[in-house]
Amino acid sequence: MPDSSLGEISVPIEDSTLQLAELAGYIATICFTLQYAPQAYLNYKRKSVQGFSTTGVLIKLVGASFLAVNAILLGEALPLCIYGIFNVSQHVIFMIQFAFYMKQKKFFWFCALPLIPLIVGVSLPETIPLTNTLKPISQLTSHLPQLYLSYKKRTTEGVSLSTQHLNVIGGFCGLFMYSFIEAKSFMTVLVYWNSLFQAFSLYALAVYFDGWERIWSSLPLVGGNQGSTREEPALPTVKNPDD
Structure with missing residues (x-):
């Protein structure tokens, strides 16, 4: 999630438009805070993490851990701290799901990852600007x-497209906000564009491999462009989803 604090007004606008831009920013924050809940529910419902990348989640957990800990240590705005805590919690839940559904206890160890930025931030506070990146x-x-x-x-089976829908809403709302409010850094705006890239790239794969119905289906589809049919939730498996 980009910096939640608002920058300078980039163009002269009416108060009502500014309020609308700020509202869009808050909507984006809510979307990015809740975006992984549908994915966690999908994993729970099918008792499987097949098709869901463990590597991608682990990378996200590292970034989320440094964001949350650094925000708290620096006394950042409360919304940013809350977002960071929620983000870490969601990815820790994924690690627990990986451990149970793949029957690999090593993922429990990754739940302790937030301790690393805490130790680094407390013992070497001068590194916080660097680790914030x-x-x-x-x-x-x-x-x-x-x-x-x-x-x-x-196939995009195993990936919650509801999560990507939240990415789209959050991305567009964030870009709308920064059409009227100056961003503090280019990286802030880039992250919103990245949210749209994540969503639309998965949409493209979903349509190509699974058919148009996959975009709004509540369950994965099988058959792809050959004629999709609804598939029952997968049974538990120990196979690594990255295989």
């Missing part, structure tokens, strides 16, 4: 393993 970098790179996995399996 890990969140946007991880957000920009963590989607690539998921794209690769979906392309290799030739």
